[in-house]
Amino acid sequence: xxxxxxxxxxxxxxxxxxxxxxxxxxxxxxxxxxxxxxxxxxxxxxxxxxxxxxxxxxxxxxxxxxxxxxxxxxxxxxxxxxxxxxxxxxxxxxxxxxxxxxxxxxxxxxxxxxxxxxxxxxxxxxxxxxxxxxxxxxxxxxxxxxxxxxxxxxxxxxxxxxxxxxxxxxxxxxxxxxxxxxxxxxxxxxxxxxxxxxxxxxxxxxxxxxxxxxxxxxxxxxxxxxxxxxxxxxxxxxxxxxxxxxxxxxxxxxxxxxxxxxxxxxxxxxxxxxxxxxxxxxxxxxxxxxxxxxxxxxxxxxxxxxxxxxxxxxxxxxxxxxxxxxxxxxxxxxxxxxxxxxxxxxxxxxxxxxxxxxxxxxxxxxxx
Numbered sequence: 001x002x003x004x005x006x007x008x009x010x011x012x013x014x015x016x017x018x019x020x021x022x023x024x025x026x027x028x029x030x031x032x033x034x035x036x037x038x039x040x041x042x043x044x045x046x047x048x049x050x051x052x053x054x055x056x057x058x059x060x061x062x063x064x065x066x067x068x069x070x071x072x073x074x075x076x077x078x079x080x081x082x083x084x085x086x087x088x089x090x091x092x093x094x095x096x097x098x099x100x101x102x103x104x105x106x107x108x109x110x111x112x113x114x115x116x117x118x119x120x121x122x123x124x125x126x127x128x129x130x131x132x133x134x135x136x137x138x139x140x141x142x143x144x145x146x147x148x149x150x151x152x153x154x155x156x157x158x159x160x161x162x163x164x165x166x167x168x169x170x171x172x173x174x175x176x177x178x179x180x181x182x183x184x185x186x187x188x189x190x191x192x193x194x195x196x197x198x199x200x201x202x203x204x205x206x207x208x209x210x211x212x213x214x215x216x217x218x219x220x221x222x223x224x225x226x227x228x229x230x231x232x233x234x235x236x237x238x239x240x241x242x243x244x245x246x247x248x249x250x251x252x253x254x255x256x257x258x259x260x261x262x263x264x265x266x267x268x269x270x271x272x273x274x275x276x277x278x279x280x281x282x283x284x285x286x287x288x289x290x291x292x293x294x295x296x297x298x299x300x301x302x303x304x305x306x307x308x309x310x311x312x313x314x315x316x317x318x319x320x321x322x323x324x325x326x327x328x329x330x331x332x333x334x335x336x337x338x339x340x341x342x343x344x345x346x347x348x349x350x351x352x353x354x355x356x357x358x359x360x361x362x363x364x365x366x367x368x
Contacts, residue, residue: 020091021213028343051209056205060205061231061358063230063365066210067318068215076160077159079152083144084142093132107299114146118142165335167181176341182239191209194348215307227315240331260298265302266302268306325354328340
């Protein structure tokens with residue numbers, strides 16, 4: 001993939017709708033792609049897709065590399081008599097990004113989506129007391145150009161229909177790419193690049209590549225995979241919030257064009273949702289690999305972001321040695337999620353080198 005136009009590949013991946021719990025189109029795509037790389041492809045009942053690349057030596061440690069397929073969005077909760085749709089959120093959709101946005105509404109039978117948009121209050125008639133207010137979702141509606149509830153039902157839209165942002169992939173300036181669902185189709189892009197590499201370069205120990213589900217909803221969709229495979233170590237591929245915009249003013253020292261980021265710690269910041277502090281030696285191994293390649297390295301510490309690895313680290317009889325590789329991204333959970341092409345390509349190359357180097361010579365014991 002490094003020798004191909006991977007930007008077009010990323011555009012294709014972001015165009016495929018895969019709302020949490022409704023990832024089937026992307027499940028089909030990933031199965032098709034993985035089957036070109038290995039005969040051992042398994043889909044569990046949740047929709048997680050696992051591709052196994054057998055290692056040269058069964059005594060070597062196993063490595064699981066994963067990225068989530070799903071995207072956040074909305075679900076239809078009511079159809080008004082005049083054809084407007086009411087909705088609520090699936091995942092952390094920010095209300096402030098919704099009004100005036102084009103969306104795709106997905107029929108409950110899995111048919112082709114219908115384009116619509118989320119209405120906004122006519123400016124000239126907006127009451128003064130709400131001009132500066134972001135409304136909650138119960139005060140919003142979707143217009144799909146239909147004039148009655150029956151017309152909506154006849155089109156296959158019903159309570160429970162999923163809604164996703166309309167894809168509008170763009171290259172911005174010399175280095176930036178923007179679209180909905182860059183979180184986490186960028187991770188899938190790295191996963192596919194690694195898979196292509198492994199078809200020609202057998203790993204030392206067995207490597208599992210997993211495209212997982214329901215991260216944006218429950219953060220636990222990949223659990224059956226870890227229960228079944230119990231890998232020695234794992235790398236989570238994700239995005240992380242770049243803070244190099246005027247509003248964030250480098251709250252955390254992560255920026256576009258600064259290279260891939262290796263997680264030091266993340267935490268949700270509320271309740272018992274937990275977070276991840278990676279395995280120290282595995283983290284250092286990942287950092288050294290990036291630096292050995294001559295790439296810039298960013299060190300990620302963030303409160304307010306967690307991903308699936310926060311819950312998988314304690315699975316199995318001995319736990320899992322975890323590392324976390326992130327690509328910086330601006331404007332998270334919006335239709336204009338934005339990454340830097342240099343960070344993505346350096347992330348691809350770094351991941352491939354990490355997997356090539358990973359073997360029993362890396363000491364994963366603690367307290368030694």
